[in-house]
Each structure stands twice: as structure tokens, then as C-alpha cells.
Amino acid sequence: MLRLYDSPLSGNCYKIRLLLAQLGHQYERLELDLLAGETRTPAFLAKNPHGRLPLLELDSGVCIAESNAILYYLAQGTQYFPDDPVAAAQVLRWMFWEQNTLEPQLAGAISLVKFHGKTNRDEMVQERQERAEKALMLMEVHLSMWPYMVGDRYTIADICLYGYTHIAHQGELSLASYPAIQDWIERIAAQPGYRSMGAD
Ligand SMILES: N[C@@H](CCC(=O)N[C@@H](CS)C(=O)NCC(=O)O)C(=O)O
Incomplete structure (x- = not known):
């Protein structure tokens, strides 16, 4: 197993x-x-x-x-990763981007607030929040044109970006000005087999 x-x-x-x-x-x-x-x-x-x-x-x-x-x-070999090489490359593109652009900033802000007792008055938190906001804006523009990160199909590109984006508030980052991201979060939570982060 x-x-x-x-x-x-x-x-x-x-x-x-x-x-x-x-x-x-x-x-x-x-x-x-x-x-x-x-x-x-x-x-x-x-x-x-x-x-x-x-x-x-x-x-x-x-x-x-x-x-x-x-x-x-x-x-691989499931509905969550495309066979088509171009679509597959687009999925990987967002997964690399998540790790090198969004995650270090967003997870960094969350970690400072949640585990190190910092607030958004702290310079280190603000710096990460500002960089995370730039990354979120790129997602917002993309998701205002497409329902998912790669076209009209839910893939692991969505799963990887959802991991931290849906808990942005834990880093004192509001998603209020990102309506397309909010809609995408709702679409993901409605996927078959969805489980929440806090589920046992
Ligand atoms: N790029 C790695 C990041 C992994 C990572 O930073 N894991 C953290 C938890 S989110 C961890 O294990 N931290 C424990 C440590 O650094 O000792 C991934 O995507 O798996």
C-alpha cells in the first residue's frame, strides 16, 4: 500500500x-x-x-x-493529467510556476503568521504578501478567461495551486479583490471526490 x-x-x-x-x-x-x-x-x-x-x-x-x-x-494515465503533449506541458508550466513564484511567497506569509506569531505589520510578512499578490493577479487574469488553469479541464495544475491559494487568509491575505480566483476555488470544492484540508 x-x-x-x-x-x-x-x-x-x-x-x-x-x-x-x-x-x-x-x-x-x-x-x-x-x-x-x-x-x-x-x-x-x-x-x-x-x-x-x-x-x-x-x-x-x-x-x-x-x-x-x-x-x-x-x-499519469488518469483524467487529472492530459495525454496531449501541449496540454501536458501547460500543466507542468503552472506546476513549476507554483513552486518558484506563488508557493514561496504565499506559504512563506502563512508560515510567518501561523507559526511565528507575525502580523501584517511585520515587514517580512508584507514583503511576501506583496509578491504573493503579484502572483495571484496573474492567476486572476488567467482564470477570468478560463475555468481552470489549463483550459476547461480540472488537472493537477489546479490541485497544486489550490493547496495554498484557498488558505491565503491564513497569511492575512484577502481574496476579496480576486473574483475569478474565488469562483475557481468554488469550482474545485465542487469536484467529485473533493476532500477539505481539515478532513480526517
Ligand atoms: N518544494 C517542496 C516543499 C516542501 C516543504 O517545504 N515542506 C515543509 C512543509 S510545507 C516541511 O516539510 N518543512 C519541515 C522542515 O523544513 O523541517 C514540496 O513541494 O514538497
């Missing part, structure tokens, strides 16, 4: 639980305490030298790190 090393606190981990739920896969869920450093023990570092969650362990013992690589592994 697949084994997911997981944390309820992490949007990157939630992406995987959401896709696994939508695929209807059974898996073993092992929760590690991020705040207690459980990802930095020798036993976990032997599985993922980067010391980060999520991590997916296959029956063979092979471990796959990086949330978007895990999404890609699970989604």
Missing part, C-alpha cells in the same frame, strides 16, 4: 491527500510533527535527504519527494 508521510499543517501535503481522495486510492497516512523537527531525524532523512514533507513511499520502498512530483506520479 502507498504510504504518505504527511502533516495536517502543510498545504503541500494537502495537495496529495486531495488527489489521492479524488483517485479513490487507499493509502497509509503517517503524520510527522513539523514543529517538533520530526522531518529531520536520521530515519526520515534516510528516506528524504531534503528533510521535507510530503513524501510518498511506494510498495517497492522507492520514495518520491516534492509535492508536485508526487502529483505527477499519481496523476
